[in-house]
Amino acid sequence: MKNFFTILGGMGTIATESLARQLNHRIKITKDQDYLNYVLVNDAQIPDRTAYIKDHSQPNFFLNLREDVLQQAQLKPDFFIMPCNTAHYFYDDLAALTDVPFLHMMRIAVHRFVQDYPDETKIGLIATEGSIYDHLYVDELAKVGRKAELGGPEIQPLVTELIYDNIKQKGVVDAELYHRILRKMHDEYGCEVILLGCTELSLAQEKAPGHPYNIIDPQSIIADVAIELELKIRAGMAPTEAVKKYLY
Template structure:
């Protein structure tokens, strides 16, 4: 397949963007510099907070800002665009209408992986920001695949938001067992067959393989699709 360049709209947040870029480098089958993907990264950290604009019905502010990034990536001549932020995908259709460049739909690609693995009628937990959960992007997607989305209780959701905004975004350490405990709660007590890690900040937290095997990390899915669409092979099978 012909090699194609990739554009990344990042900064949501910067740490997650850094981890996303590292994952692409680590998972691209390459033995020299020239075999890696040509990538243009826009670390647009001052983009309006996605959860805030969704909950306050001010999405226009976000779209106005991200439109400038799309124009820059058009000028750079990238073939595909990856946006490592689940919450921003609430605006996916609007963003895609702003450019002729394909924007990889992280939400839909993630749900495809879950459907192919667990099939119809599976119960899927989600760990994400208030904006992602309340927007319904994963809820609607699950319904299209005839899968059941289980959203966290208010107590768990508050805990998840604390980890995202008061720890990861502030570059403070998160004890993996704290996050793993939330995942296990969804799996063991809520009887979910798998859990979507649907926030790229949460993707930055290392978890044990025994826990990860029952999770589908949306950022990891986006990494794989970005490599594939860029005409490269992945070292992850």
């Protein structure tokens, strides 16, 4: 197979499924051959990212991802994407394993925020405890002169309930809970834009988009970027040339 990219997924599986739907339904098609070529690695056995980040005695998820990257690199994809925000904790280590370009989903999302909302100096951030604990998005936002608003102590338990108790454990999106979190971030903490720092939250946005709030959705953004890049590569542009605008 030529002109393809690799998705490092399975963190979790239905969030990865959501990304595949976006890739398949956003491409303009008139025939089967118009769809994108990609390899979807749904490694559902990757240990919990937040558990390891908060407690290094827990299983290290880098080992699984390292194996996946090295296996896929032998196929020579045009680029890698990884639809798990928290797994970007090991982005530098994973990208160093291969010469294949590895797109940084979190960094791309932060730059899209600056591009789309140049006058906003802060953004509401809801994410896994692991991402919050290790300042993954906070640090990326600081690099571009923006601040993350995390809300009060009541926010994280609600977000964790939505991600783990609902989506990961039951495979369902509690739309009322999702909208309540967004409303609180907007009304009580003054967030005109809210960043969905977990792909389960991206799934919540896909399934329950009926709200009035401005959203930065990294998974949706990386889907659009992958489509843009692969169409350019399919048209004859060299992969390294195509991806360089997104290698921040």
